[in-house]
Amino acid sequence: MKPRIFLFFVGPSLFLMTLFIAVPLVSVFVQSFFVTHQVFHEVTTKSCSPGFMKQTCTESTRTEPVLGPDGVPKTETHFVGLGSYRSLLKPAAVKAAFSAAGNGIGDLLNIDFYRALRFTLTFTLVTLPLVIGFGMLTALALNNVTQAVRGPLIFTFLLPFIITPIIGALAMRWLFVGNGIMADALNGLLSQHFAILAHGWSLELLMLFFRVWYVAPFAFVIFYAGLQTVDRDVMESAIVDGASRVERLRYVIIPHLAPLITFVALIHLMDAYRVFEEIIGFSSQAHRISLQWLTYDLLVPDSSGNRAISRASASSMLTLIGIVILLIPLLRRAWREHLGRG
Amino acid sequence: MMKSITAALLLSAATALPAHAACAFKNTVPLKTISAGFQAWKSVTSAMQECGNVQSDMDQNFQEKEPAALAANPALYQIAGVANETLVPLLNDGTIRPLDALIKKYGGQLQSNQLIKINGKTMAIAMDVNLENLMYRKDIFEKLNIAVPKNYDEVLDAAKKIQKSGLVQYPLGATYQSGWNIANEFVNLYLGFDGKLFGDHNEPAIKSEAGVKTLKMMKALSQYMDPEYLTADSTYVQRQLQEGKIAMSNLWASRAGAMENKQESQVVGKIGMAAAPSAYPGGKPATAVWWDGITIAKNITDEQADAAFRVAMEGIDTEMAKANSEDVIWLIKGYEPGPLAEGVAASADAGAPPYPASTAMGVMQTAIGNGVPDFMTGKKSAEATLASIEDDYRTGAKEKGLLQ
Numbered sequence: 001m002k003p004r005i006f007l008f009f010v011g012p013s014l015f016l017m018t019l020f021i022a023v024p025l026v027s028v029f030v031q032s033f034f035v036t037h038q039v040f041h042e043v044t045t046k047s048c049s050p051g052f053m054k055q056t057c058t059e060s061t062r063t064e065p066v067l068g069p070d071g072v073p074k075t076e077t078h079f080v081g082l083g084s085y086r087s088l089l090k091p092a093a094v095k096a097a098f099s100a101a102g103n104g105i106g107d108l109l110n111i112d113f114y115r116a117l118r119f120t121l122t123f124t125l126v127t128l129p130l131v132i133g134f135g136m137l138t139a140l141a142l143n144n145v146t147q148a149v150r151g152p153l154i155f156t157f158l159l160p161f162i163i164t165p166i167i168g169a170l171a172m173r174w175l176f177v178g179n180g181i182m183a184d185a186l187n188g189l190l191s192q193h194f195a196i197l198a199h200g201w202s203l204e205l206l207m208l209f210f211r212v213w214y215v216a217p218f219a220f221v222i223f224y225a226g227l228q229t230v231d232r233d234v235m236e237s238a239i240v241d242g243a244s245r246v247e248r249l250r251y252v253i254i255p256h257l258a259p260l261i262t263f264v265a266l267i268h269l270m271d272a273y274r275v276f277e278e279i280i281g282f283s284s285q286a287h288r289i290s291l292q293w294l295t296y297d298l299l300v301p302d303s304s305g306n307r308a309i310s311r312a313s314a315s316s317m318l319t320l321i322g323i324v325i326l327l328i329p330l331l332r333r334a335w336r337e338h339l340g341r342g
Numbered sequence: 343m344m345k346s347i348t349a350a351l352l353l354s355a356a357t358a359l360p361a362h363a364a365c366a367f368k369n370t371v372p373l374k375t376i377s378a379g380f381q382a383w384k385s386v387t388s389a390m391q392e393c394g395n396v397q398s399d400m401d402q403n404f405q406e407k408e409p410a411a412l413a414a415n416p417a418l419y420q421i422a423g424v425a426n427e428t429l430v431p432l433l434n435d436g437t438i439r440p441l442d443a444l445i446k447k448y449g450g451q452l453q454s455n456q457l458i459k460i461n462g463k464t465m466a467i468a469m470d471v472n473l474e475n476l477m478y479r480k481d482i483f484e485k486l487n488i489a490v491p492k493n494y495d496e497v498l499d500a501a502k503k504i505q506k507s508g509l510v511q512y513p514l515g516a517t518y519q520s521g522w523n524i525a526n527e528f529v530n531l532y533l534g535f536d537g538k539l540f541g542d543h544n545e546p547a548i549k550s551e552a553g554v555k556t557l558k559m560m561k562a563l564s565q566y567m568d569p570e571y572l573t574a575d576s577t578y579v580q581r582q583l584q585e586g587k588i589a590m591s592n593l594w595a596s597r598a599g600a601m602e603n604k605q606e607s608q609v610v611g612k613i614g615m616a617a618a619p620s621a622y623p624g625g626k627p628a629t630a631v632w633w634d635g636i637t638i639a640k641n642i643t644d645e646q647a648d649a650a651f652r653v654a655m656e657g658i659d660t661e662m663a664k665a666n667s668e669d670v671i672w673l674i675k676g677y678e679p680g681p682l683a684e685g686v687a688a689s690a691d692a693g694a695p696p697y698p699a700s701t702a703m704g705v706m707q708t709a710i711g712n713g714v715p716d717f718m719t720g721k722k723s724a725e726a727t728l729a730s731i732e733d734d735y736r737t738g739a740k741e742k743g744l745l746q
Binding site for chain 1: 405406409425426427428430431434435436454455456457458459460461462468471519520521522543544568569570571572573631633673695696699700701702703704705707708712715716718719721722726730737738741742743744
């Protein structure tokens with residue numbers, strides 16, 4: 001293809017990617033170094049608030065915004081450098097945790113960022129092999145069933161993936177909450193009351209289970225499609241050579257599916273590192289939080305209108321860095337595979 | 343949920359059809375309102391819509407869009423519903439207008455305790471008060487011969503007896519959901535222990551004896567609750583009471599009406615209302631008084647403001663309050679408090695303080711809401727919890743420009 005035609009084809013996507021990915025990214029990056037806030041001063045005022053059938057008036061020193069000449073509150077923007085990153089990463093508190101008086105890892109995990117990081121990493125790395133494993137198992141199993149029932153079975157296996165994750169998480173939460181069906185059944189089985197959502201570890205298990213249940217169908221569909229392209233001649237010669245089922249899987253099928261496994265792993269790592277729906281769906285904030293939830297919590301204004309945009313930007317930059325670090329080995333692998341093929 | 347939304351939509355459509363039914367004038371200026379979506383707002387909004395040309399956005403997360411929507415010029419809404427907390431950003435941004443001239447013209451029906459005055463100017467009109475007060479199962483308390491608890495030590499005693507009797511699944515319920523809800527419970531108790539939230543110049547003062555007492559009391563109370571209490575919001579606790587799963591709760595007065603709703607409550611006529619318990623014997627009720635009210639945007643024409651104010655007055659008139667007297671404790675002239683208001687009246691009479699809404703308090707509430715669960719789950723000691731709340735507050739307040 002001529003370079004001019006090539007440019008003509010990729011031009012629109014390049015433009016849109018710059019507009020919708022690069023520009024916002026740079027903007028967030030810049031915002032993480034600046035803090036903008038209103039200018040406040042202290043004034044003594046009298047304010048009245050309703051009691052029941054009478055009024056309570058109080059005179060107090062209040063902090064009020066300074067208004068500019070046009071009646072709009074004045075704002076100031078400071079360059080804070082890595083200040084927002086520091087208030088997230090809390091290096092001083094980390095140092096204290098590992099000093100003689102500190103509690104080591106226990107104290108570290110009481111700092112929001114590290115608590116979120118711990119959960120996010122566990123969540124990502126534990127679900128990854130499970131998603132690939134279950135996806136592969138179902139694909140292999142289905143590949144060996146008679147053609148007639150394959151269609152309905154594929155449809156059934158895909159169902160979890162069709163459900164909106166937040167709805168799925170809520171539905172699962174209702175099954176396991178207090179007097180939910182599953183909670184009651186489990187309590188009957190254990191013959192004692194155990195509140196699943198009141199313990200961090202059981203909640204975490206449930207969240208892991210939910211993610212695997214939700215994403216495994218995606219891996220399954222990809223692998224199932226891949227299985228249809230396994231070369232029959234190679235398979236038959238493997239059988240003739242006396243390769244067992246396991247050997248055929250190990251030396252023929254898995255190498256054939258390797259690029260797909262890398263692909264599923266890439267997508268899953270990116271998705272799982274941004275775990276968020278589970279936190280909201282299972283209302284796990286008191287026990288488990290994720291990095292994405294941390295960003296969200298900083299970004300959403302409280303009822304008095306405060307939001308920490310700078311820290312939220314820093315938090316999303318840190319999430320981005322985390323994803324990139326996680327993806328490096330897989331990207332290198334994909335690159336090598338690409339070179340190998342070329 | 344979906345059912346009630348559809349029902350509400352049908353209802354508002356039905357009331358909107360015979361326009362100007364009960365409105366004293368015909369409104370010709372197109373108006374838009376934004377507010378929370380609970381029952382009181384539904385009643386007020388549909389009364390406003392009777393005047394015609396009123397479009398409404400009711401949303402429980404209204405506070406996330408209201409400041410920006412009013413800061414636009416022209417403002418996207420003319421009438422904005424607020425509570426004491428959500429008034430703060432509008433005042434800070436200067437996006438609402440003083441109402442004194444309009445009150446003189448059209449506000450003859452207003453009572454003086456409805457006027458929210460800041461620096462001598464009326465910035466909002468309150469329509470109702472709301473606070474958390476004790477709701478308890480009269481039948482269970484009578485059966486076990488327990489007196490209505492006046493303070494939290496008595497609440498613990500009563501809870502112990504109720505637990506032993508096995509009459510309900512859990513003796514107590516409370517809105518301890520991590521985040522805003524548990525922060526609110528903390529603030530109620532903390533003020534009840536006469537704690538001070540701030541020192542001078544917005545410095546935090548949470549790390550105090552009252553703070554430790556508050557946390558310990560919350561932990562003691564939590565033993566008698568559903569173990570999943572860290573996910574319990576107001577609706578969850580309301581259902582627990584309605585379904586007879588708990589015997590008492592210090593719950594929002596705006597939820598009292600639901601106890602008597604035959605369609606969803608199994609405890610109709612069995613719920614008693616009393617003052618919020620005090621934190622210690624002889625103290626004032628450990629609950630803060632909230633209000634809901636109406637403001638008018640600044641960035642609109644005077645003609646629009648005129649119409650908006652007149653429509654708002656129709657929304658909060660005597661007729662509406664009488665027709666919807668179960669919704670909430672109205673501050674409106676002509677409303678007669680029924681038995682459901684007893685808890686509010688008793689709490690207010692005994693000196694329940696107003697909720698200390700401010701910009702700094704918003705930052706503090708967030709820090710408390712994210713910090714207290716660590717104590718409840720046993721991850722941190724009381725002192726360490728309070729220290730990290732102060733730490734979080736300082737970070738937020740510095741970013742906001744409140745602290746140097």
